[in-house]
Amino acid sequence: MSRMPAPPRRDWGTPLLVLALVALVVASFATLRLDVAAFFTPEAVDTTLEFLAGFAPPEMATPFLLKTLNAAVETLSMSALGTLLAVIAGLVLALPAAGRWGAAPRGAVRLVLNVLRSIPELVWAAILLVAAGLGPFAGTLALAAHTAGVLGRLFADALENAAPLPEATLRTNGAGALAAFFYATLPQTLPQMLSYTLYRWENNIRAAAVLGVVGAGGLGQMLKYHLSLFQMPSAATVVIAMLLLVALVDAVSFALRRALTR
Structure with a gap:
């Protein structure tokens, strides 16, 4: 007579x-x-x-609209370039952070990633403004520094969670370490990495607008200027431009994510 299996242990x-x-x-x-x-x-x-009521009606003069458009392009450029730099740095840091070079580099690099993403963009901007001066350059570097910490951690987790068998099979059959990584592990994680990148780009649009408040250029700097002078109609136009820019990037990002998941 067979024994009844022991009941599973309760996970508390x-x-x-x-x-x-x-x-x-x-x-x-x-x-x-x-x-x-x-x-x-x-x-x-x-x-x-x-x-x-002081914000109505928004400022609709053509020269001011052109100035707002230029600031919106500057904000978009800051977010795109900052995200691109963060992707490059995140990929470089993700490899050792995923433990591919040993346990000691993994711990050290993850500590660096923790420091990068623990410092908010505004603090990075305040630090870099001292070194680089006012303008979008400091804002772009601030976005890149913080986002590199976020994406580096996410990329490293994606690499660690990838199935190791395809890469091990290629290595067993004589493929080099770099070739096995690019043909086996990276294709598994690339859609997830692209999704993370697009999401962080959406966040960086909002962050870039906020960074302008501390002098990093773009729509945020315009908003701070007009609010400080109590020019509410002009500030309303800048706020509307921010909303339209975020909506545009959200729509583009959503379309790209849908295309990646098909």
Whole structure:
């Protein structure tokens, strides 16, 4: 007579993790003084409506629209070039971070990636503005530094999760390490890497607009200038340009991701 199989051991890891997250959320609400009712007082509503009314109508003069278009192109260029530099740096750092060169380089490079992505873009921009001066160059480098840390970590995880058998098979049959990587491992991870890159490009459009506030050029610098002078119609036009630019990049990114997943 065969024995009944032993019941599987209960895994308490997931319930404990969910419980810890719930406790963290509850503690956050308990420690923060969130006066939500203050947003709905008559004084707050009147002040908000009065402030928003100052943005209408937006500035639609042709010279200003051309200036806004140039700033939008500058913001788009900052995000695209910053993302491209980050992809190159992320790929270079992802190889040792995935453990392909040993355990010691893996830990050291992952520490570098942690530092790069832990420092926000605004802090990178403030540091690089001192070295490079005002303008889009510092903003582009700030986007590249932070995004390289993010993409390097994501690329490294994708490489580690790739199936090792195809590359091992090519190596067994005499292929070199570089050829086996390009023909076996990289094709597995390339769609995922491209998806990560497109997503980070979307984020960098928004970040590039914010970086202009600290003097890194583009739409953000225009927005800061006109808000500081209380030129609300001009600021409204800049905000609309930001929204249109983000919507355009989101649509392009969505179309590219759909094409990659077919």
